[in-house]
Amino acid sequence: MDAFDWGAVPAALPFLLDGMQLSLLLLAVGMLGGTALGLLVALLRLFGPRIPAAIAAAYVDGLRAIPLVLVLFWFYFLVPLAIGRPVGALPSALIAFVIFEAAYYSEIIRAGIGSVRSGQWQAAQALGMTRGQTLRLVVLPQALRAMLPILVTQAVILFQDTSLVYVIGLRDFMTATSISAEEGGRLVEFYAFAALVYLIVCSAGTELAHALQRRRSA
Amino acid sequence: MNATVSVAVASSTEPVLAQAPLLRIDGVGKSYGTVQVLSGCTLDVQRGEVVVICGPSGSGKSTLIKCVNGLVPFNAGRILCDGVDVGLGRQVDLVRLRTRVGMVFQNFELYPHLSVLENLCLAPVHVLRRPRSEAAERAHQLLVRVGLPDKAGSLPGQLSGGQQQRVAIARALAMDPIALLFDEPTSALDPEMVGEVLDVMVELARDGMTMMVVTHEMGFARKVADRVVFMDAGRIVETGTADGFFSEPTTERARGFLSRILSH
Amino acid sequence: MTYNWDWAILVREPFLGWLIAGTGLTLAIAGLGWAIALTVGVIVGIGRTVANRPIRAASAIYVQVFRNIPLLVQMFLWYFVLPELLPTAWGHWLKRDLPAPEFWTAVVALGLFTAARIAEQVRSGIRTVPQGQTQAALASGLRATQTLRLVVLPQCFRIILPPLTSELLTTIKNSSLALTIGVLELTAQSRQIESNTFHGFEAFTAATAIYLAIATLVRLAMRRFEAGRSMPQAKQAPPMALREA
Numbered sequence: 262m263d264a265f266d267w268g269a270v271p272a273a274l275p276f277l278l279d280g281m282q283l284s285l286l287l288l289a290v291g292m293l294g295g296t297a298l299g300l301l302v303a304l305l306r307l308f309g310p311r312i313p314a315a316i317a318a319a320y321v322d323g324l325r326a327i328p329l330v331l332v333l334f335w336f337y338f339l340v341p342l343a344i345g346r347p348v349g350a351l352p353s354a355l356i357a358f359v360i361f362e363a364a365y366y367s368e369i370i371r372a373g374i375g376s377v378r379s380g381q382w383q384a385a386q387a388l389g390m391t392r393g394q395t396l397r398l399v400v401l402p403q404a405l406r407a408m409l410p411i412l413v414t415q416a417v418i419l420f421q422d423t424s425l426v427y428v429i430g431l432r433d434f435m436t437a438t439s440i441s442a443e444e445g446g447r448l449v450e451f452y453a454f455a456a457l458v459y460l461i462v463c464s465a466g467t468e469l470a471h472a473l474q475r476r477r478s479a
Numbered sequence: 480m481n482a483t484v485s486v487a488v489a490s491s492t493e494p495v496l497a498q499a500p501l502l503r504i505d506g507v508g509k510s511y512g513t514v515q516v517l518s519g520c521t522l523d524v525q526r527g528e529v530v531v532i533c534g535p536s537g538s539g540k541s542t543l544i545k546c547v548n549g550l551v552p553f554n555a556g557r558i559l560c561d562g563v564d565v566g567l568g569r570q571v572d573l574v575r576l577r578t579r580v581g582m583v584f585q586n587f588e589l590y591p592h593l594s595v596l597e598n599l600c601l602a603p604v605h606v607l608r609r610p611r612s613e614a615a616e617r618a619h620q621l622l623v624r625v626g627l628p629d630k631a632g633s634l635p636g637q638l639s640g641g642q643q644q645r646v647a648i649a650r651a652l653a654m655d656p657i658a659l660l661f662d663e664p665t666s667a668l669d670p671e672m673v674g675e676v677l678d679v680m681v682e683l684a685r686d687g688m689t690m691m692v693v694t695h696e697m698g699f700a701r702k703v704a705d706r707v708v709f710m711d712a713g714r715i716v717e718t719g720t721a722d723g724f725f726s727e728p729t730t731e732r733a734r735g736f737l738s739r740i741l742s743h
Numbered sequence: 744m745t746y747n748w749d750w751a752i753l754v755r756e757p758f759l760g761w762l763i764a765g766t767g768l769t770l771a772i773a774g775l776g777w778a779i780a781l782t783v784g785v786i787v788g789i790g791r792t793v794a795n796r797p798i799r800a801a802s803a804i805y806v807q808v809f810r811n812i813p814l815l816v817q818m819f820l821w822y823f824v825l826p827e828l829l830p831t832a833w834g835h836w837l838k839r840d841l842p843a844p845e846f847w848t849a850v851v852a853l854g855l856f857t858a859a860r861i862a863e864q865v866r867s868g869i870r871t872v873p874q875g876q877t878q879a880a881l882a883s884g885l886r887a888t889q890t891l892r893l894v895v896l897p898q899c900f901r902i903i904l905p906p907l908t909s910e911l912l913t914t915i916k917n918s919s920l921a922l923t924i925g926v927l928e929l930t931a932q933s934r935q936i937e938s939n940t941f942h943g944f945e946a947f948t949a950a951t952a953i954y955l956a957i958a959t960l961v962r963l964a965m966r967r968f969e970a971g972r973s974m975p976q977a978k979q980a981p982p983m984a985l986r987e988a
Contacts, residue, residue, distance in 0.1 A: 588879035636975025
C-alpha cells in the first residue's frame with residue numbers, strides 16, 4: 262500500500278471546480294425544468310380531459326419504472342438523431358434530466374395538491390372564485406408549503422443523480438474526479454475527497470429538509 | 480391528608496382486615512423535571528375490592544394507575560402489589576406482576592394486525608407459555624362471556640368501539656388475573672356504546688374481581704364501587720364510599736368537580 | 744431523419760442472449776442487494792429508536808453517510824478504494840480471487856446504500872405505531888423484545904409496505920449503476936447492442952420494455968402481498984402520520 266498523497270487533490274481543484282459547475286447546472290435545469298413540466302403533468306392528471314390525463318399517467322409511471330442511466334442513454338442516442346447532427350452530450354443530458362425529473366416532481370406536486378383539504382376548494386368557490394383562481398390563489402400556495410421539505414429532499418437526490426452523466430462522458434464533478442484519479446493513479450485520495458464533498462453538500466440539504474419538516478409539524 | 484388505609488366496606492362480609500392488602504400505594508410521588516404529576520399518594524386496595532378513581536383531567540389518575548403495574552416509573556414512595564416491590568423495576572418481577580394484574584386502556588389498544596382471537600392468545604402463549612389450543616379454548620369462553628362469541632375471526636378495525644373495548648377486557652381476562660386496572664375505559668366511546676362496556680364491568684365486579692377503575696361514570700361507581708377516590712393536582716384529596724362521596728363530598732374541590740360533571 | 748428499422752435483431756443471436764443474460768444479472772443484483780438492504784435497514788432502523796445512546800448515534804451516522812453519498816461514488820469506493828485500504832492479502836483476494844468481484848461489489852454497494860433509506864422508513868414506521876400499543880403489550884407481561892417483535896414490528900411493516908414497494912422498484916433501477924464497474928446487466932447490454940449494431944432504438948426499447956414488465960410484476964406481487972395483510976384502522980385510533988415520500 263502506497264503512502265497517500267493528498268497534494269494531488271488541491272492541484273486538481275480548478276478542474277474539479279469546473280466539474281462542480283456542470284453538476285450545479287444540471288441540478289438547476291433539472292429542478293426548474295422538472296418542476297415546470299412536472300406541474301403541467303400533475304395538473305393534466307388531476308384536472309385534464311380523460312385521454313391527456315391517461316397519457317400523463319402513462320408518462321409518469323413509465324419513466325418511474327426505468328433507470329436514469331437508461332434514460333440518459335436514450336436521449337444521448339435520440340437527440341442527435343432528431344436534430345440531424347451531433348450536438349454533444351450536454352443538451353441530451355439536460356433534456357433527459359428535465360424529462361426524468363418531471364415524472365417525480367409531478368407525483369410530489371400531485372400529492373401536495375391532494376393534501377389540501379377539500380373544504381378549501383369549497384370555501385374559495387363559495388366566494389365566487391373560478392377553478393383556476395382557486396388553484397392559483399388558494400390551493401397551490403398551501404400545497405407548495407406542504408411539499409417544500411419533499412422538494413428539498415428530491416433536490417438532494419437529483420444532485421446525487423447528476424453524477425450519473427459519468428456514463429455518457431460529461432465532465433461533471435464526479436467525472437472530473439474520476440479523470441483526475443486515473444491520471445495520477447490516486448484513486449483513494451480523489452474518490453475519498455469526492456465522497457466527502459457530496460456528503461457535506463447533501464447532508465446540508467437533508468438537514469434543511471428536516472428543519473422545514475419540523476417547522477411545518479411544529 | 481385523609482387518604483389512608485381504609486376499612487373494607489359493604490359487599491364483603493368476611494373480615495378482610497386480617498389479610499395484607501393486595502395493593503399498597505405508599506406516599507408515591509412523580510415529577511417530570513419541575514412538573515409535579517403525583518405527590519404523596521397513599522392508597523390500599525384489598526382483595527375483591529372495587530375502587531373508583533375520579534378527578535379532573537390532568538389530576539394524575541391515569542399516571543397513578545400506570546404506576547401500579549410499572550408502566551410509568553415514579554420517583555418517590557413505594558408500591559407493593561401482590562408481593563412485588565414495583566419501584567425496584569426489576570424486569571422479572573414486573574413481568575410476573577403484569578401476568579397477574581391486567582390492564583384495560585382508554586383507546587382499547589387492541590393489536591390491529593391480529594384477529595380478535597389472536598389478540599386474546601398472544602400473551603397467554605408467549606408469556607404464560609400455554610399451548611395454543613388451550614389458549615384458544617379459553618379465549619372462546621371469554622368471548623362468550625363478553626357477548627362477542629362470533630367475532631373471534633374479525634380484525635379489531637372491523638368492530639365498533641364498544642365491541643373493541645369488550646374484546647380488550649376479554650384479552651385482560653385471558654391471563655386469569657387476580658386484579659384489573661381500568662384507565663378511563665369508556666371515555667373514548669360514543670355515548671351509545673358506554674352501556675355495553677359498563678355492563679361487562681359490573682358483572683366482573685359482582686363476580687368478586689379486584690378492580691381499580693379510573694372513570695367518571697358515576698352510575699357505575701354507585702352500583703359497584705366499594706370506595707371512591709377523588710384526585711386533584713396529583714394528590715388524593717378525598718376517599719369515601721360511593722354514596723357518601725356523591726351525596727356529601729367533604730372537600731370544596733370535590734364539590735366543585737361534582738357540580739361540574741353532574742350539571743351537564 | 745433516416746433510420747434503418749430492424750426489430751428482428753432483438754431475437755437474433757447473440758443479442759437475444761445478451762438481453763436475457765442482462766435481465767438475469769439485473770434481477771440477481773437487485774434481489775441480493777434488496778436482501779442485504781432489508782436486513783441491515785431493519786437493524787439500523789430499530790437502532791435509531793432504542794434508548795441506548797451509542798447505538799442510536801451509530802445508526803444515525805450510518806444513515807447520514809450512506810444516504811448522502813451518491814451510489815455511483817459508493818460503488819467506486821467499494822470497488823477501487825476498499826482494496827487499497829485493506830491489508831495487501833485481503834486486497835488481492837478482493838481483486839483477484841473473489842469470483843465475479845464486480846458483481847459482488849455492486850450487490851454490497853447497492854444493498855448498503857438502500858439500507859439507509861429502508862432504515863428511515865422503518866424508523867418512521869415504528870414511530871407511527873401508537874405508544875399505547877407498547878404499553879398494552881408490556882402490561883400483559885410481554886418483554887420489551889417480545890413487544891417489538893410481536894406487536895410493534897408487524898404493524899410497522901404493514902404501515903411501510905407501500906413505501907417499501909417503491910424502494911424495491913428504486914433498487915431494481917439503481918442496479919443499473921453496476922455497469923459503471925463493468926457488470927453487464929440489462930442497461931449495459933442494451934448499450935452494447937446499440938454500439939455493436941447502431942440499432943439503438945430497438946435495443947433501448949427492449950430494455951425499457953423489460954424494466955416496465957419487471958416493475959409491473961413487482962407492483963402486482965406487492966399488491967397481492969399487501970391485500971393478505973390488511974390492517975383496518977379503527978375509527979378511534981389516532982391518525983397515521985404522513986410518511987415522507
